[in-house]
Amino acid sequence: MKHIDVKKLLDGSLVGQSVTVCGWVRTYRDSKNMAFLELNDGTSLKHLQIVIDKVVTVGYENCSALGCAIKAEGTLVAAAKGDGVEVNAARLTLLGECPLDYPLQKKRHTMEYLRTIPHLRVRTNTFNAMLRVRSVLSNAIHKYFQDNNYVYVHTPIITGSDCEGAGEIFHVTTHGWNDGCKTQEEYNVTDFFGQKAGLTVSGQLEGEMAAMAMGKIYTFGPTFRAENSNTTRHAAEFWQIEPEIAFAELPDLIEIAEELIKFIINAVLTDCAEEIKFFDERFEKGLTDKLRRIVDSEFKVLDYTEAIELLKKADKQFSYPVEWGCDLQTEHERYLTEEVFNRPVFVTNYPKDIKSFYMKQNPDGKTVAATDLLVPGIGEIIGGSEREADIVKLTQAMEQRGMNFADYESYMALRKFGSCPHSGFGLGLERILLYVTGLGNIRDVQLFPRTVGDLK
Numbered sequence: 001m002k003h004i005d006v007k008k009l010l011d012g013s014l015v016g017q018s019v020t021v022c023g024w025v026r027t028y029r030d031s032k033n034m035a036f037l038e039l040n041d042g043t044s045l046k047h048l049q050i051v052i053d054k055v056v057t058v059g060y061e062n063c064s065a066l067g068c069a070i071k072a073e074g075t076l077v078a079a080a081k082g083d084g085v086e087v088n089a090a091r092l093t094l095l096g097e098c099p100l101d102y103p104l105q106k107k108r109h110t111m112e113y114l115r116t117i118p119h120l121r122v123r124t125n126t127f128n129a130m131l132r133v134r135s136v137l138s139n140a141i142h143k144y145f146q147d148n149n150y151v152y153v154h155t156p157i158i159t160g161s162d163c164e165g166a167g168e169i170f171h172v173t174t175h176g177w178n179d180g181c182k183t184q185e186e187y188n189v190t191d192f193f194g195q196k197a198g199l200t201v202s203g204q205l206e207g208e209m210a211a212m213a214m215g216k217i218y219t220f221g222p223t224f225r226a227e228n229s230n231t232t233r234h235a236a237e238f239w240q241i242e243p244e245i246a247f248a249e250l251p252d253l254i255e256i257a258e259e260l261i262k263f264i265i266n267a268v269l270t271d272c273a274e275e276i277k278f279f280d281e282r283f284e285k286g287l288t289d290k291l292r293r294i295v296d297s298e299f300k301v302l303d304y305t306e307a308i309e310l311l312k313k314a315d316k317q318f319s320y321p322v323e324w325g326c327d328l329q330t331e332h333e334r335y336l337t338e339e340v341f342n343r344p345v346f347v348t349n350y351p352k353d354i355k356s357f358y359m360k361q362n363p364d365g366k367t368v369a370a371t372d373l374l375v376p377g378i379g380e381i382i383g384g385s386e387r388e389a390d391i392v393k394l395t396q397a398m399e400q401r402g403m404n405f406a407d408y409e410s411y412m413a414l415r416k417f418g419s420c421p422h423s424g425f426g427l428g429l430e431r432i433l434l435y436v437t438g439l440g441n442i443r444d445v446q447l448f449p450r451t452v453g454d455l456k
């Protein structure tokens with residue numbers, strides 16, 4: 001079906017030409033001799049106005065229903081009123097009707113209601129804008145890494161190990177529900193892989209293996225967590241970007257993370273100016289300025305121990321008490337990044353007992369060379385660390401956590417064959433998207449969110 005994108009028509013370069021455009025009717029305004037409809041085909045947040053002259057335009061009578069799919073043929077002209085362009089229609093053809101029980105009638109629906117119709121909410125302006133920002137952000141992430149000599153690797157989705165050690169793995173099995181195995185062991189060995197298997201929580205461990213040959217790699221794919229936390233920031237399925245860099249220590253990692261975040265925000269400001277303006281007006285006043293400031297600011301680097309002191313001194317009642325050794329809760333993270341520094345903050349050198357087994361142990365014996373990047377309004381968007389390259393220390397950390405060595409044999413082998421200092425982090429795509437759009441709930445930055453108790 002030959003037709004031209006609305007985005008292309010809106011750039012004005014085809015004024016005066018005969019054009020064909022396809023899309024869905026978003027508004028229809030009728031008057032005595034004329035009618036005006038606005039068409040959207042998804043290529044642009046802005047709609048294209050189609051002008052109907054009831055004497056001249058053929059077939060318009062069938063094309064007035066909100067949501068119907070049509071083809072419009074006519075001449076692209078400069079708009080009669082204001083800037084921009086419109087199409088003087090010669091012929092409209094109905095491609096798909098849309099009856100009156102179409103749920104997206106002309107009013108502003110709540111985000112809660114839209115979550116009940118994920119198959120249709122993509123047709124709203126909010127989702128049109130969000131999906132384009134998500135796409136541009138993803139492209140910018142690839143660009144940053146590709147331009148800096150990283151290799152994009154695809155780590156497996158089905159895995160036998162739990163990278164984060166938090167026991168949040170979704171099991172993968174072909175066993176029937178009543179296969180009658182007497183023990184867990186029997187259940188595992190008779191299963192598809194002959195061992196227990198699950199969906200990956202992180203591509204890091206395999207990413208490290210690739211980095212020990214390719215030097216700089218990144219993953220960009222779905223990860224899964226059976227976390228029973230019903231919050232606005234946790235999804236059971238989310239996309240993670242995980243660079244892993246050989247010959248890099250914690251300060252190098254922090255530099256890379258800051259550069260990446262600035263690069264991708266800049267790309268969104270440039271390529272999605274209209275979408276960001278929309279979110280600024282509808283969801284977060286001052287969003288554009290906030291994003292510009294991020295690009296120009298220097299992120300704060302704050303030692304965990306100092307963070308605890310600041311929290312203890314805070315003139316504020318927290319629900320979770322603060323003591324050296326505690327994990328930072330979202331309320332603590334937000335206090336630091338919003339109220340104390342009002343900019344992104346890398347917290348570094350966390351107590352080893354609250355972090356994962358693979359993090360490099362610092363000489364103090366108490367902390368690890370880890371960092372989380374916290375941002376105002378959200379909290380953590382990145383978690384990463386330098387990796388423990390010393391096999392003795394790694395073994396101790398695994399023993400302390402009661403881990404099963406058989407599951408991590410190849411990971412340990414990395415420390416034997418040409419081990420080197422290396423570091424990596426995980427950036428949550430949905431978390432950065434929340435930050436960049438001002439949308440308040442992770443369920444609204446995914447096409448089909450998967451959260452506890454909800455699989456539409």
Ligand code: 4AD
Nearest residue numbers: 202204234235238242381382383384424425426428
């Ligand atoms: O801090 P996390 O658990 O770190 C890792 O998985 C490391 N293996 C990463 C690495 O070093 N390669 O997760 C990393 C990021 C978090 O900072 C957050 O942005 C996101 O992943 N994330 C989630 N996003 C949405 N829903 C969830 N349930 C998430 N859990 C983590």
Ligand code: MG
Nearest residue numbers: 372380382383
């Ligand atoms: Mg984390």
